[in-house]
Amino acid sequence: MNKEDFFIKQFNNNSKLIGDDGAVIGEFVYSNDAFFENVHFKKEWFSLKQIARKAMLVNISDAIAMNAKPKYALLTVAIPKEYSKKDIKYLAQGFLEVAKEYGIEIIGGDTISNCKLDISVTIISTTNNPKLRRGIKKSDLLCFTGDLGSCKKDLRRLLSGKKISKKSKFYEPKLKAEFFYEASKYVNSCMDISDGLFFELERMSKQSKKGFEFFYEIPKRVGCSGEEYELLFSFEEKHKMKIEKIAKRYGIKLNIFAKAVEGRYKCDCKNHHFG
Numbered sequence: 001m002n003k004e005d006f007f008i009k010q011f012n013n014n015s016k017l018i019g020d021d022g023a024v025i026g027e028f029v030y031s032n033d034a035f036f037e038n039v040h041f042k043k044e045w046f047s048l049k050q051i052a053r054k055a056m057l058v059n060i061s062d063a064i065a066m067n068a069k070p071k072y073a074l075l076t077v078a079i080p081k082e083y084s085k086k087d088i089k090y091l092a093q094g095f096l097e098v099a100k101e102y103g104i105e106i107i108g109g110d111t112i113s114n115c116k117l118d119i120s121v122t123i124i125s126t127t128n129n130p131k132l133r134r135g136i137k138k139s140d141l142l143c144f145t146g147d148l149g150s151c152k153k154d155l156r157r158l159l160s161g162k163k164i165s166k167k168s169k170f171y172e173p174k175l176k177a178e179f180f181y182e183a184s185k186y187v188n189s190c191m192d193i194s195d196g197l198f199f200e201l202e203r204m205s206k207q208s209k210k211g212f213e214f215f216y217e218i219p220k221r222v223g224c225s226g227e228e229y230e231l232l233f234s235f236e237e238k239h240k241m242k243i244e245k246i247a248k249r250y251g252i253k254l255n256i257f258a259k260a261v262e263g264r265y266k267c268d269c270k271n272h273h274f275g
Contacts (some may be wrong), residue, residue, distance in 0.1 A: 052094025068125030078114030135189035152225035173229035211263025
């Protein structure tokens, strides 16, 4: 049983706003993600500043994927009792650095004492043209940015006690905000790749009621790799050259890998949230 989907379904009758990377209310988009010790990271893998930076970036990624510009952030941080003032300062510095980079004002939240470091970030963004998971049209081309698979590989190395490159996307996602804000006018549907390409395709399939005809085989080590935070989006073929031109200007690699067809798509990757 997919416990994540089952839990979310309990609230579907209560709100029609559930089902995307964020909830669109008027011109505002509200998104929230957790970043918990021993679930998303181990403290020996990251510095405190790196932890705070990634916690912010994975939330900003949701806003970008919805073509929304982040404006405000609310932070909930559970801080271990043994943390010193110096530790807390380093943690805060990570949040503040990313907030400054993206023009975000941190407007509040909550702090509690805990046995481990747990972080929850809410981002409030604005948009006049949100991109939703349900926007895929028949015959749309499906595309993802960058390269996939390195984060799963690096996670396995960390779990086995080995080191990874300091430039790894597992440490710090490489977001494509400028590219997507410009290309979004040609895009029908989008989300970010947090749980793996195949998982996200299933989510888009459910919302858009479309299946996918793949142009080539994508191995599981690539399609099931989470923590990538690349963009997954669809567009009409007539816009292909325009999007490619924008991508070239920003140095973004595009991978056009499938076409939308009638049907449904089912992922067979292991659910790492409850695995």
